[in-house]
Amino acid sequence: MLRLLFYCFICFRTYIFYFSNYIFIIMCGIIGYLGKNKAAPILIDGLKRLEYRGYDSAGIALIKENEPFQVVKQTGRVLGLSKKIDFNKMDATCGISHTRWATHGGVTNENAHPHVSSDGKICIVHNGVIENHNQLRRFLEGKGYSFKSGTDTEALANLIAYNYSLETGNAPERLQSAVRKSVVEIEGTYGIAVIASDLPGHMIGARKGSPLILGIGQDEMMIGSDITAFSGRVSNVVYLNDGEVVYIHDNSFQIVTNHAVGVDPVLSELDWKEEETALGEFEHYMLKEIFEQPKALKNAMRGRFSEDLSTAQFGGLNMTPRELRQVDRILFLACGTAWHACLIAEYCIEKYARIPVEVEYASEFRYRNAPLDKNTLVIVISQSGETLDTLEAQREAIRKGYRVLGITNVVGSTIARENDGGIFQHSGPEIGVASTKAFTSQVLITTMLSIYLGRLRDLSYSDGKDIVRALQCLPEKVSQVLEQADHIKRIALKYAEKHDFLFLGRQAMFPIALEGALKLKEITYIHAEGYPAAEMKHGPIALICPDCPTVAIAMKDELYHKSLSNIQEIKARKGAVIAITDAGDDFPEELADDIIQLPKGHEILHPILATIPMQLFSYYTAVARGCDVDKPRNLAKSVTVE
Numbered sequence: 001m002l003r004l005l006f007y008c009f010i011c012f013r014t015y016i017f018y019f020s021n022y023i024f025i026i027m028c029g030i031i032g033y034l035g036k037n038k039a040a041p042i043l044i045d046g047l048k049r050l051e052y053r054g055y056d057s058a059g060i061a062l063i064k065e066n067e068p069f070q071v072v073k074q075t076g077r078v079l080g081l082s083k084k085i086d087f088n089k090m091d092a093t094c095g096i097s098h099t100r101w102a103t104h105g106g107v108t109n110e111n112a113h114p115h116v117s118s119d120g121k122i123c124i125v126h127n128g129v130i131e132n133h134n135q136l137r138r139f140l141e142g143k144g145y146s147f148k149s150g151t152d153t154e155a156l157a158n159l160i161a162y163n164y165s166l167e168t169g170n171a172p173e174r175l176q177s178a179v180r181k182s183v184v185e186i187e188g189t190y191g192i193a194v195i196a197s198d199l200p201g202h203m204i205g206a207r208k209g210s211p212l213i214l215g216i217g218q219d220e221m222m223i224g225s226d227i228t229a230f231s232g233r234v235s236n237v238v239y240l241n242d243g244e245v246v247y248i249h250d251n252s253f254q255i256v257t258n259h260a261v262g263v264d265p266v267l268s269e270l271d272w273k274e275e276e277t278a279l280g281e282f283e284h285y286m287l288k289e290i291f292e293q294p295k296a297l298k299n300a301m302r303g304r305f306s307e308d309l310s311t312a313q314f315g316g317l318n319m320t321p322r323e324l325r326q327v328d329r330i331l332f333l334a335c336g337t338a339w340h341a342c343l344i345a346e347y348c349i350e351k352y353a354r355i356p357v358e359v360e361y362a363s364e365f366r367y368r369n370a371p372l373d374k375n376t377l378v379i380v381i382s383q384s385g386e387t388l389d390t391l392e393a394q395r396e397a398i399r400k401g402y403r404v405l406g407i408t409n410v411v412g413s414t415i416a417r418e419n420d421g422g423i424f425q426h427s428g429p430e431i432g433v434a435s436t437k438a439f440t441s442q443v444l445i446t447t448m449l450s451i452y453l454g455r456l457r458d459l460s461y462s463d464g465k466d467i468v469r470a471l472q473c474l475p476e477k478v479s480q481v482l483e484q485a486d487h488i489k490r491i492a493l494k495y496a497e498k499h500d501f502l503f504l505g506r507q508a509m510f511p512i513a514l515e516g517a518l519k520l521k522e523i524t525y526i527h528a529e530g531y532p533a534a535e536m537k538h539g540p541i542a543l544i545c546p547d548c549p550t551v552a553i554a555m556k557d558e559l560y561h562k563s564l565s566n567i568q569e570i571k572a573r574k575g576a577v578i579a580i581t582d583a584g585d586d587f588p589e590e591l592a593d594d595i596i597q598l599p600k601g602h603e604i605l606h607p608i609l610a611t612i613p614m615q616l617f618s619y620y621t622a623v624a625r626g627c628d629v630d631k632p633r634n635l636a637k638s639v640t641v642e
Contacts, residue, residue: 032193035220039095046229057112062092073112098125117161126153128189128210286432294475310464311455312448318421328375343511345446353453362393383438385413470602492620504533505553516614544575
């Protein structure tokens with residue numbers, strides 16, 4: 001019973017609710033194509049790239065002159081959908097597609113996207129949640145429209161069709177007007193792509209709360225929820241803002257607001273290369289991205305140290321040193337793994353910059369009325385730059401007049417466009433759902449930020465130089481940890497059948513313990529908890545037994561001997577211990593069943609170095625248990641609905 005209650009709690013915390021016939025989860029992937037090539041293979045390739053955004057069902061819809069929509073939908077993975085498609089017969093050059101992670105309605109073929117209006121005029125794919133779909137459904141049923149699915153999206157398809165039937169004038173103008181009027185009438189969030197049966201070669205996209213991007217290639221245009229879908233096909237992109245609608249036809253486009261006000265587009269060059277999203281020699285994206293961390297860390301540091309190598313420097317903060325010195329408090333906002341990066345930043349900034357730091361879940365901040373000092377600096381962290389909870393928390397902070405900076409991995413993302421300044425991670429695309437290289441990059445950047453802020457205050461020149469030298473050695477030391485992959489794999493195989501784990505750490509290692517437990521939960525489905533090591537005796541020690549191993553981080557720092565005492569308490573109760581340490585031969589071998597030795601280095605490197613073994617341990621454990629590492633159940637890459 002206790003374990004059942006625990007898993008119910010976990011489901012709640014990850015925003016997964018099951019009741020009636022509805023499942024509320026997180027996000028989907030959209031891709032639309034209009035050009036001179038056959039759309040179907042391009043759409044399927046794009047869906048495969050987007051599958052980390054949702055993978056319980058997928059579908060495709062094509063439109064040709066004087067023909068009804070060609071729609072193919074299938075529960076399960078994109079591979080199953082591609083096997084159902086006759087690519088020789090589906091030769092249209094205009095179409096939309098979708099890979100789904102359920103929001104409203106169960107996982108069935110009927111609920112899979114795309115959805116066609118009951119009059120056969122409109123076809124739509126959608127990412128987001130339409131909160132007033134029940135009211136719209138009742139209204140539209142009164143107008144003679146019928147429904148085949150349990151989704152909220154079908155209400156929007158029928159609403160656009162209804163408004164389309166009321167418009168006058170030529171068909172393209174009628175369709176544009178119908179979409180604009182329809183999105184104004186709905187409550188909630190949406191990223192949509194729309195095609196009409198009597199307008200082959202025309203497509204409309206619109207967004208509010210859910211990302212949507214226009215891709216511009218050679219004689220072809222695309223709409224997608226993520227630039228990953230465009231890799232290798234387009235050279236420029238336009239990031240749509242909330243409340244904007246894009247109309248595409250004949251290799252041209254026009255962007256207006258929901259109220260038909262023209263928008264001057266801002267073109268951005270697509271800087272992610274196709275090979276960056278290829279698996280290469282690796283079996284899974286997660287493993288590939290774990291091994292990409294030395295490169296990602298180098299990219300995060302490149303050009304960000306002063307000439308005298310005594311401090312960090314950032315070009316996009318848009319704050320002068322004088323303004324930064326006036327900051328009395330820093331508030332970090334994030335969710336999930338990024339929240340753990342914020343916790344490490346709290347330890348680092350308070351130690352080296354002597355600025356009080358608070359860390360809040362972004363999902364909670366916007367609903368609180370927390371008093372903040374007028375000299376508070378708000379920093380949000382989101383790998384995708386589209387995490388809705390974090391985006392809305394940022395908007396709330398801006399609404400209240402606070403200066404907001406962002407740390408994100410995606411140039412042009414909504415969070416990056418709407419804040420006052422920030423720092424890009426330059427980690428490259430992260431496809432695996434469980435964050436690895438993005439997390440260590442976030443930790444590194446906030447560490448560098450702590451040094452920058454510290455040097456503006458009372459961190460000495462010599463201490464600054466020592467830390468910068470240490471940071472420059474970090475990629476090499478991470479590579480040394482990665483060389484132990486086979487050793488860590490053997491340890492993972494030894495414990496792969498366990499059902500419970502504890503992760504312990506002290507000070508800045510406590511957030512690393514939390515992150516290690518999260519990684520294990522995410523991809524192996526093993527119950528794991530992270531705790532401050534000293535807190536173990538205040539309750540969790542009751543869990544210690546031979547069947548509940550402990551991963552204990554014991555770095556050779558000022559609390560090293562206290563960490564050893566905590567480990568001794570576990571061994572005294574016959575608990576198995578996996579120790580992660582940089583103590584070398586000084587670590588008492590009798591205190592651990594298995595030891596992972598880390599290279600020695602400045603204590604500021606400890607959080608990142610200790611993270612790598614836990615990533616590998618979780619990965620190899622998941623593989624041993626037969627789990628889908630890159631697409632763990634109930635999860636998707638970024639959360640774009642509440």
